[in-house]
Amino acid sequence: MEPRTLFQKVWDDHVVVQEPNRPAILYIDLHLIHEVTSPQAFTGLRERGIKVRRPDKTIATMDHSTPTDPRALMVIDDQAKVQLAMLESNCEEFGITCYPLGDSRNGIVHVIGPERGFTQPGKTIVCGDSHTSTHGAFGALAFGIGTSEVEHVLATQCLLQRKPKTLEVRIDGKLMPGVTAKDIILALCAKIGTGGATGHVIEYTGSAIERLDMDGRMTVCNMSIEAGARAGMIAPDETTFGYLVGREFAPKGADWDAAVERWKQLRTDEGASYDKTVTIDAHTLEPMITFGTNPGMGMQINESMPTADSFDDGSQKAAYEKAMRYMGLEPGRPLSGQKVDVVFIGSCTNSRISDLRMAAGVFSGRKVAEGVRTLIVPGSHDIKKQAEAEGLDRIFKEAGAEWREPGCSMCIAMNGDNLEPGQYAVSTSNRNFEGRQGKGGRTFLASPLTAAAAAITGQVTDPRSLLLS
Amino acid sequence: MAKFTTLTSHAVPLPADNVDTDQIIPARFLKVTDKHGLGDSLFCDWRYLKDGSPNPDFVLNEPASQGAQILIAGDNFGSGSSREHAPWALVGWGFRAIISTSFADIFKSNSLKNGLLPVEVSPEVHRQLMQAVNLDRTTKITIDLPTQSVTGLGSLEATFPIDEFSKHCLLEGIDQLGYLFSFDEQITNYEQQRT
Numbered sequence: 001m002e003p004r005t006l007f008q009k010v011w012d013d014h015v016v017v018q019e020p021n022r023p024a025i026l027y028i029d030l031h032l033i034h035e036v037t038s039p040q041a042f043t044g045l046r047e048r049g050i051k052v053r054r055p056d057k058t059i060a061t062m063d064h065s066t067p068t069d070p071r072a073l074m075v076i077d078d079q080a081k082v083q084l085a086m087l088e089s090n091c092e093e094f095g096i097t098c099y100p101l102g103d104s105r106n107g108i109v110h111v112i113g114p115e116r117g118f119t120q121p122g123k124t125i126v127c128g129d130s131h132t133s134t135h136g137a138f139g140a141l142a143f144g145i146g147t148s149e150v151e152h153v154l155a156t157q158c159l160l161q162r163k164p165k166t167l168e169v170r171i172d173g174k175l176m177p178g179v180t181a182k183d184i185i186l187a188l189c190a191k192i193g194t195g196g197a198t199g200h201v202i203e204y205t206g207s208a209i210e211r212l213d214m215d216g217r218m219t220v221c222n223m224s225i226e227a228g229a230r231a232g233m234i235a236p237d238e239t240t241f242g243y244l245v246g247r248e249f250a251p252k253g254a255d256w257d258a259a260v261e262r263w264k265q266l267r268t269d270e271g272a273s274y275d276k277t278v279t280i281d282a283h284t285l286e287p288m289i290t291f292g293t294n295p296g297m298g299m300q301i302n303e304s305m306p307t308a309d310s311f312d313d314g315s316q317k318a319a320y321e322k323a324m325r326y327m328g329l330e331p332g333r334p335l336s337g338q339k340v341d342v343v344f345i346g347s348c349t350n351s352r353i354s355d356l357r358m359a360a361g362v363f364s365g366r367k368v369a370e371g372v373r374t375l376i377v378p379g380s381h382d383i384k385k386q387a388e389a390e391g392l393d394r395i396f397k398e399a400g401a402e403w404r405e406p407g408c409s410m411c412i413a414m415n416g417d418n419l420e421p422g423q424y425a426v427s428t429s430n431r432n433f434e435g436r437q438g439k440g441g442r443t444f445l446a447s448p449l450t451a452a453a454a455a456i457t458g459q460v461t462d463p464r465s466l467l468l469s
Numbered sequence: 470m471a472k473f474t475t476l477t478s479h480a481v482p483l484p485a486d487n488v489d490t491d492q493i494i495p496a497r498f499l500k501v502t503d504k505h506g507l508g509d510s511l512f513c514d515w516r517y518l519k520d521g522s523p524n525p526d527f528v529l530n531e532p533a534s535q536g537a538q539i540l541i542a543g544d545n546f547g548s549g550s551s552r553e554h555a556p557w558a559l560v561g562w563g564f565r566a567i568i569s570t571s572f573a574d575i576f577k578s579n580s581l582k583n584g585l586l587p588v589e590v591s592p593e594v595h596r597q598l599m600q601a602v603n604l605d606r607t608t609k610i611t612i613d614l615p616t617q618s619v620t621g622l623g624s625l626e627a628t629f630p631i632d633e634f635s636k637h638c639l640l641e642g643i644d645q646l647g648y649l650f651s652f653d654e655q656i657t658n659y660e661q662q663r664t
């Protein structure tokens with residue numbers, strides 16, 4: 001047999017039908033749904049009088065518009081209330097398991113999938129949400145879909161898909177202290193741009209990736225979409241199996257042993273080729289931060305922002321100048337020392353226990369700078385409980401940060417947690433688009449370490465200066 | 470889904486690159502439970518001033534843009550979120566086709582399912598179209614799906630790629646779910662083999 005890539009193996013395994021000149025009919029093993037992108041799909045089913053084909057392969061959670069204020073768990077507006085109620089009633093009508101607001105298993109969709117053990121190597125996983133790429137950290141083929149496709153999967157458990165190309169991102173070497181998984185993926189976005197991987201599935205390989213824990217691998221795969229990729233994947237290994245063993249929905253006993261044997265085959269064969277390869281030397285990476293209005297506009301934290309003249313291409317220059325105007329920043333200057341108003345630590349990129357531990361390491365024994373609002377939002381109730389068991393919540397609260405209930409929160413600003421116009425935030429989320437964290441808000445994307453350092457000093461700060469002292 | 474064969478219209482020029490789905494339709498409008506009525510919120514944060522009145526400087530508000538069915542956008546249009554609300558809002562406003570040099574994957578796939586045609590042209594053709602439309606906002610462009618061609622500006626004639634299946638669905642107004650259902654037996658077989 002021809003040598004195959006990890007992607008090719010998972011793809012081949014799920015093609016139900018491939019007719020010439022037609023997209024493949026691809027079988028979906030796990031379908032995650034949430035309140036925002038599903039209502040119109042259920043309406044479609046109802047209009048046609050059809051059922052959900054495999055409710056047993058469908059899991060629902062509420063995360064985008066759910067409140068995170070522990071004092072007043074009130075849904076902020078009537079429209080959001082209707083949307084949440086609709087998800088619950090749709091799940092009831094169609095027999096789908098739902099983890100509603102307040103349920104102990106509730107959390108951000110891309111956090112609870114792995115946490116409950118639904119996410120497993122070799123599965124095809126979809127969700128009406130572009131950060132579904134997160135689940136690729138387990139060697140699954142996981143990608144975001146639109147609402148029409150949500151309806152397709154609900155109705156047939158299948159999708160029409162054209163086969164994407166493959167891009168290997170090879171990252172060898174050791175990360176220096178203070179440099180994290182988030183910095184790897186921000187460096188990739190800066191290197192290849194937000195359209196750099198369009199039409200491709202990324203496979204992350206190399207010793208730096210192998211050394212990451214699952215939380216770090218999820219951070220990397222999560223932002224594959226920010227480089228334009230359809231999905232990101234990492235071959236499963238002992239780290240993956242170690243994470244999954246014993247989880248609620250992971251196989252048990254003899255099934256587990258058989259599964260691990262199968263999963264071990266999910267590696268790119270010697271001699272298999274990718275359509276493209278990009279390499280990064282982990283040793284040269286530094287903490288990263290974005291300065292513009294897309295995740296590709298990033299740099300090492302101690303660098304200066306580009307000057308407008310450094311762009312040859314007229315439209316790139318115009319785009320850069322427009323971004324700088326929105327951000328209220330002067331090209332050519334360093335960002336270090338820039339005052340910040342808000343720090344957000346959370347989102348499906350960086351709200352897991354390792355992220356919180358990293359942040360707590362910086363907060364420990366220190367105080368949040370005056371005038372800086374700091375929100376720490378765990379990705380799920382499980383993570384919240386774990387963090388509280390470790391006393392991390394106390395560290396955050398003693399430092400003067402807000403310890404919130406789980407949800408997407410200020411990543412997408414649909415739930416009442418948002419920036420005010422003109423405010424600057426250092427955020428561990430994944431998108432710095434204009435208005436993403438609130439109309440007129442200005443976002444610098446960075447790692448949990450860099451975000452925590454900004455909270456302490458009140459300005460953009462190289463976290464290594466706090467780690468060493 | 471509405472059929473798409475040939476479209477002749479004037480166009481709205483929006484030269485910015487990397488226009489993301491948060492600009493096309495900001496997240497606060499995603500609390501709807503219906504596909505319809507999003508046209509008024511298209512490009513909301515660029516289109517309206519703080520007091521809610523239309524921003525006269527934004528291209529969509531110019532009298533010359535009214536009634537246009539073609540948007541000429543910059544490179545990498547539709548990056549970001551998977552929200553199908555983006556094509557719903559564009560179609561809601563009245564667009565039937567978008568011309569760019571490239572599109573984000575999920576946006577393209579979502580558009581094709583809503584009768585909104587993503588037309589990918591070379592940077593050179595894109596430049597010519599953008600220039601002509603900026604010069605004269607009544608310039609008519611014709612997009613012909615059967616021949617996969619863009620014509621206008623007198624001599625300009627360019628082709629654009631589209632996969633055969635999407636083309637077939639658009640031309641016939643075929644809904645992809647119906648097509649998927651026709652493979653029910655194969656899907657059942659697949660499920661039985663795997664368990």
Ligand code: SF4
Pocket residue numbers: 063064108109110129131347348349407408411412429430
């Ligand atoms: S945390 Fe942000 S990116 Fe992740 S699912 Fe929620 S809104 Fe989307």
